[in-house]
Amino acid sequence: xxxxxxxxxxxxxxxxxxxxxxxxxxxxxxxxxxxxxxxxxxxxxxxxxxxxxxxxxxxxxxxxxxxxxxxxxxxxxxxxxxxxxxxxxxxx
Numbered sequence: 001x002x003x004x005x006x007x008x009x010x011x012x013x014x015x016x017x018x019x020x021x022x023x024x025x026x027x028x029x030x031x032x033x034x035x036x037x038x039x040x041x042x043x044x045x046x047x048x049x050x051x052x053x054x055x056x057x058x059x060x061x062x063x064x065x066x067x068x069x070x071x072x073x074x075x076x077x078x079x080x081x082x083x084x085x086x087x088x089x090x091x092x
Contacts (some may be wrong), residue, residue: 038084041081044078054073055074
């Protein structure tokens with residue numbers, strides 16, 4: 001986890017202690033995405049890339065793979081990407 005530094009000052013500090021820096025406390029911060037989100041995002045990128053590979057090529061432009069299956073695969077990849085972004089991390 002990442003740590004965020006915060007400075008705290010107290011009223012009970014002595015005048016000599018005020019001239020030095022206050023103690024630094026570290027508070028763990030929560031990332032927006034968890035490991036699962038990144039895994040789903042990588043899967044989404046791979047599915048979209050596979051869909052574009054299916055669309056590529058110069059032989060038989062009007063094949064069913066290029067005009068039907070490949071766009072469906074690309075849209076499925078985008079759907080997986082939206083799921084990866086909107087998925088909430090599991091509660092600990």
